[in-house]
Amino acid sequence: MIGVGLLGFGTVGGGVYQILKSKKDYIKRKLGEDIVIKKILVTDINKKRKYCVDKFLLTDKFEDIVNDSSIHVVVELIGGEEPSFSYIKAAIKNKKHIVTANKLIMAKHGEEIFRLAEENGVKIYYEGSVGGGIPIIKTLNESLVANKIEKIYGILNGTTNYILTQMTEKKMDFKEALKEAQDLGYAESDPYFDVSGLDSAYKISILSSLSYETFIDVDSLYVEGVEKIELEDIEIADELGYVIKLLAIGKRLEDESLDIRVHPTFVPKNNPISRINGVYNVVQIHGDNVGEIMMYGQGAGEMPTASAVVADIIEVAKNIKYNISNGLINNLQDHRLISIEEVENPFYIRLMVNDKPGVFAKIAKVLGDNNVSIASVIQKHRLTPVVPIFLRTHPVKEKYMNQAADELKNIDDVIEIKNIIRVEEL
Amino acid sequence: MIGVGLLGFGTVGGGVYQILKSKKDYIKRKLGEDIVIKKILVTDINKKRKYCVDKFLLTDKFEDIVNDSSIHVVVELIGGEEPSFSYIKAAIKNKKHIVTANKLIMAKHGEEIFRLAEENGVKIYYEGSVGGGIPIIKTLNESLVANKIEKIYGILNGTTNYILTQMTEKKMDFKEALKEAQDLGYAESDPYFDVSGLDSAYKISILSSLSYETFIDVDSLYVEGVEKIELEDIEIADELGYVIKLLAIGKRLEDESLDIRVHPTFVPKNNPISRINGVYNVVQIHGDNVGEIMMYGQGAGEMPTASAVVADIIEVAKNIKYNISNGLINNLQDHRLISIEEVENPFYIRLMVNDKPGVFAKIAKVLGDNNVSIASVIQKHRLTPVVPIFLRTHPVKEKYMNQAADELKNIDDVIEIKNIIRVEEL
Numbered sequence: 001m002i003g004v005g006l007l008g009f010g011t012v013g014g015g016v017y018q019i020l021k022s023k024k025d026y027i028k029r030k031l032g033e034d035i036v037i038k039k040i041l042v043t044d045i046n047k048k049r050k051y052c053v054d055k056f057l058l059t060d061k062f063e064d065i066v067n068d069s070s071i072h073v074v075v076e077l078i079g080g081e082e083p084s085f086s087y088i089k090a091a092i093k094n095k096k097h098i099v100t101a102n103k104l105i106m107a108k109h110g111e112e113i114f115r116l117a118e119e120n121g122v123k124i125y126y127e128g129s130v131g132g133g134i135p136i137i138k139t140l141n142e143s144l145v146a147n148k149i150e151k152i153y154g155i156l157n158g159t160t161n162y163i164l165t166q167m168t169e170k171k172m173d174f175k176e177a178l179k180e181a182q183d184l185g186y187a188e189s190d191p192y193f194d195v196s197g198l199d200s201a202y203k204i205s206i207l208s209s210l211s212y213e214t215f216i217d218v219d220s221l222y223v224e225g226v227e228k229i230e231l232e233d234i235e236i237a238d239e240l241g242y243v244i245k246l247l248a249i250g251k252r253l254e255d256e257s258l259d260i261r262v263h264p265t266f267v268p269k270n271n272p273i274s275r276i277n278g279v280y281n282v283v284q285i286h287g288d289n290v291g292e293i294m295m296y297g298q299g300a301g302e303m304p305t306a307s308a309v310v311a312d313i314i315e316v317a318k319n320i321k322y323n324i325s326n327g328l329i330n331n332l333q334d335h336r337l338i339s340i341e342e343v344e345n346p347f348y349i350r351l352m353v354n355d356k357p358g359v360f361a362k363i364a365k366v367l368g369d370n371n372v373s374i375a376s377v378i379q380k381h382r383l384t385p386v387v388p389i390f391l392r393t394h395p396v397k398e399k400y401m402n403q404a405a406d407e408l409k410n411i412d413d414v415i416e417i418k419n420i421i422r423v424e425e426l
Numbered sequence: 427m428i429g430v431g432l433l434g435f436g437t438v439g440g441g442v443y444q445i446l447k448s449k450k451d452y453i454k455r456k457l458g459e460d461i462v463i464k465k466i467l468v469t470d471i472n473k474k475r476k477y478c479v480d481k482f483l484l485t486d487k488f489e490d491i492v493n494d495s496s497i498h499v500v501v502e503l504i505g506g507e508e509p510s511f512s513y514i515k516a517a518i519k520n521k522k523h524i525v526t527a528n529k530l531i532m533a534k535h536g537e538e539i540f541r542l543a544e545e546n547g548v549k550i551y552y553e554g555s556v557g558g559g560i561p562i563i564k565t566l567n568e569s570l571v572a573n574k575i576e577k578i579y580g581i582l583n584g585t586t587n588y589i590l591t592q593m594t595e596k597k598m599d600f601k602e603a604l605k606e607a608q609d610l611g612y613a614e615s616d617p618y619f620d621v622s623g624l625d626s627a628y629k630i631s632i633l634s635s636l637s638y639e640t641f642i643d644v645d646s647l648y649v650e651g652v653e654k655i656e657l658e659d660i661e662i663a664d665e666l667g668y669v670i671k672l673l674a675i676g677k678r679l680e681d682e683s684l685d686i687r688v689h690p691t692f693v694p695k696n697n698p699i700s701r702i703n704g705v706y707n708v709v710q711i712h713g714d715n716v717g718e719i720m721m722y723g724q725g726a727g728e729m730p731t732a733s734a735v736v737a738d739i740i741e742v743a744k745n746i747k748y749n750i751s752n753g754l755i756n757n758l759q760d761h762r763l764i765s766i767e768e769v770e771n772p773f774y775i776r777l778m779v780n781d782k783p784g785v786f787a788k789i790a791k792v793l794g795d796n797n798v799s800i801a802s803v804i805q806k807h808r809l810t811p812v813v814p815i816f817l818r819t820h821p822v823k824e825k826y827m828n829q830a831a832d833e834l835k836n837i838d839d840v841i842e843i844k845n846i847i848r849v850e851e852l
Contacts, residue, residue, distance in 0.1 A: 023572060023574075132716075133713075135564075135719075138568065139565075143553070145740050146732070146733045146736035287559075289441070289730065289736075290730050291730055293559060293724075295722075296720045297718060297719030297720065298719075303714075303717070306715060307570070307715040310571070311569050314568075
C-alpha cells in the first residue's frame with residue numbers, strides 16, 4: 001500500500017481525490033498495489049466542498065502529513081510560492097517523494113528542490129506543471145531520450161491563446177476578449193500572470209531545463225505579453241499569411257547557447273501550431289533523430305491536470321515498489337543563455353505616419369542605415385492625414401532593430417510606432 | 427552493463443546501432459549503466475553496409491544471440507511474420523526481454539507473446555510498431571493511466587496519407603500519386619500492405635488492445651483501403667467542408683462494445699486531423715479525464731523509429747536494473763466487437779445517373795424506404811446524358827445503407843454507384 005498526503009483540496013486536488021477513488025480497482029490492477037489518500041491539508045476543515053470526503057481525512061496542520069510515516073508521497077497542489085515551497089522542502093527532508101503541479105516552484109526553485117531530493121533519495125514528479133494533461137515532461141524525459149533536443153515551440157498558456165483566438169476569429173479587441181475570458185472563468189480577475197507572459201515563461205523554463213540538462217534562471221528570460229496586440233496587427237498578419245500567437249520558444253543554438261523567450265509571434269498559417277485555438281495548449285519539439293513531433297491538449301483545468309498528477313503518483317508508486325533511485329541531476333550541462341539583443345528574427349512593424357511624399361524614403365533610409373532590410377510593405381490608403389504603414393523585414397538582430405526603432409521615432413513625420421512583433425518561420 | 431542482440435540490420439536496425447553508438451555517454455549518464463550491442467543477426471555477413479560496423483559483431487546464426495547469456499535484450503527489427511515470430515518466442519523462452527517494431531506480430535500474435543513473456547518473467551516493448559517516433563504506446567500505458575479511453579482516431583499510415591495529400595493539393599489522380607510516392611521511396615513497389623488499409627488495421631488493433639485492455643483479432647476488423655478514391659470525391663469533400671483521410675478508428679461504445687475499423691473517411695476541416703498532411707501520422711485520443719489530446723510526428727522512417735526503439739531499450743534496461751516485474755495481462759477485459767453492419771455514420775454517396783426528369787425522386791424513394799435520410803444533394807450540370815449526383819445522408823446504420831445501395835443499383839436510370847464514403851464528425 002502506497003500512502004499519499006494531499007496538500008490543497010481545490011479544483012485539481014478535488015480531481016485527484018475523485019480519480020483515485022473512482023479508479024481504485026483499475027489502478028490496483030495496473031500497479032499491483034493500492035494507492036490510498038491518508039490525509040488532506042486544507043485551510044478550513046468545515047468548509048463545504050464539491051466532493052464528499054470523509055472528515056477524518058482532512059487536517060489543517062501540515063505536521064499531520066509531514067510526520068506521518070505511512071505517507072510515502074506528498075502531492076502539492078496549493079500553488080504559488082509560499083507556503084508550498086517550505087512544505088515541499090520539509091516533506092523532502094522527511095524522505096517523502098513529491099508530486100506537484102506547481103510551475104512557479106519548479107521554474108524558480110527547481111535546482112534547489114532536485115538537489116535536496118537527491119540528497120534525501122526521493123523523487124520529484126511534475127507533469128501537471130506544464131500543459132495540463134499533455135504528457136510533455138514524460139515524453140522529453142523518457143520517449144525522446146535517444147534525441148538531442150534542438151527546438152521547442154509552445155503555446156503554453158490557454159488564457160492568452162483564448163484571447164488571441166477570439167480577437168482573430170470574432171474581431172474582438174483585447175479588452176473585450178479578456179472580459180469574455182474572465183466571464184467564462186478562463187482568466188483570473190487579476191489576469192497579470194497569464195497576460196504578461198509570465199506563466200508561459202515559467203513553463204518554457206521548465207521544459208528547457210529538462211531538454212537542455214541545465215537549470216534556467218527564469219528571471220533572465222525575455223518575456224513580453226499580449227497586452228499591446230491590436231486588431232489591426234491581427235488583420236495584417238492574416239493578410240501576410242500568419243496568425244499571431246503567444247509563443248514560448250526554447251532553442252539550442254549551434255554553439256550550444258540557448259535562446260529562450262516568450263513573446264507574441266507571427267506564426268505561418270501552414271504550421272499546425274497556428275491552428276491551435278481556444279484554451280488548448282500545444283508543444284512542438286524538434287529532436288535530432290525523431291524529427292518534429294507535436295502534442296496538443298487541454299493545457300489546464302481540473303480533470304486534465306488531475307489526470308497528469310495521478311499518472312505521476314502511480315509512477316512514483318512504481319518507483320517506491322521497485323526501489324528505483326533518482327539520478328536526476330548527475331552531470332548538468334553548461335549553456336550560455338543568449339540575450340534578446342542577439343536574437344535574429346524577421347520583424348513586423350506597424351507605424352503611423354503623416355501622409356506626405358518622401359516619408360517612406362526617410363523610413364527606408366533609417367532602416368537601411370541600421371542593417372534592417374525590408375521584405376515587404378503594405379500601405380493602406382485612408383482619407384486621413386495620418387496613415388498606417390506595415391513593414392515586414394528580413395531576419396535581423398534585435399539590437400539593430402531596436403536602434404532603428406529609436407531613430408524612426410525621431411523622424412518628424414513618424415507619429416508613432418504602434419507595434420513591433422517578431423516573426424518565426426518555424 | 428546491459429547486453430543487446432539486434433535481429434536485423436536494415437534501415438531501423440542501422441539507426442538503432444548509430445544512436446546507441448553516438449549517444450553512448452549521454453545514455454550512461456541518464457541510466458547510470460552502459461548499453462552495449464553484443465551481436466547483430468544479418469543474412470549476409472559480407473554485404474556492404476551504410477554504417478561501418480565491427481565484423482565480429484555480425485552473425486548469421488540466431489543461436490549466437492539466443493544462447494548468449496550476456497545478452498539481456500533481443501531487439502527484433504527484421505519485420506514480417508517469419509522468422510521474426512519464431513525468433514521472438516525462442517528469445518522469450520531463453521529469458522530475454524524483447525523490443526520490437528513489428529506491428530504485424532504485435533497485432534496478430536500479441537496475446538501469445540504477452541502470455542509467453544509473463545510465464546518467463548520478461549517484458550515486451552513495442553513503441554516503434556505504431557507511429558514511428560510518436561510516443562503513443564507509452565502515453566496510453568503510463569501518462570493516461572488515470573483515464574478510461576473512449577475514442578482513438580488516427581492517421582497511422584504515412585504512405586496513404588501522402589497519396590491522399592497529393593490528390594487533394596495537386597489534383598493528382600490515385601495512380602499518379604501512388605507512382606510519385608513510389609518514386610520518392612514513400613511506397614513499396616508492391617504497395618498492397620499500405621494502400622489496402624492493412625498496415626493501419628494492424629496499428630489500430632495494437633492501440634485498441636492496449637486502450638481497452640483486451641486482444642483484438644485483427645482479421646475480424648472492417649478494413650477498406652484508398653484505391654477507390656477518385657479526384658471527384660476529394661473535390662466534393664472540399665466543397666462540403668471535409669478532407670478525405672484514411673482514418674483508423676477505435677471506439678468504446680456505451681455498452682462496452684468496441685467499434686474498430688479502417689476506411690477512407692470524410693473528416694471535418696475544423697478538426698486538426700484534417701490538417702495532417704504528407705507522410706506524417708497523427709493520433710487523437712479521448713480520455714474521460716484528460717479530454718482530447720493529439721500527438722503527431724513522422725510515422726515511419728529510419729531515425730524516428732530508431733528513436734522509439736532506443737527509448738524502449740533504455741526503458742527495458744531500467745527494468746532490468748531495478749528488477750521490475752511484468753504485470754502486462756492481468757485482468758483482460760471482455761468486449762464485444764461490433765460488426766461494420768451495426769456502425770452508424772453519415773454517408774457520402776456519388777452516383778452516375780441518366781439526366782432525366784424523375785430520376786432523383788426514384789433515388790430519394792429507395793433511400794427513404796431503407797431509413798436513409800438525405801442531408802444534402804449536389805447535382806452538377808454537365809452537357810452529357812450521364813451526370814453525377816452527390817448525396818450526404820444523416821447518420822444511419824451501415825446495414826440500411828447497404829440495402830439502399832443494392833436497391834439503388836436496380837433503378838434503371840442509375841448507371842453506377844461510384845463511391846460510398848463514411849463521414850465522421852469527430
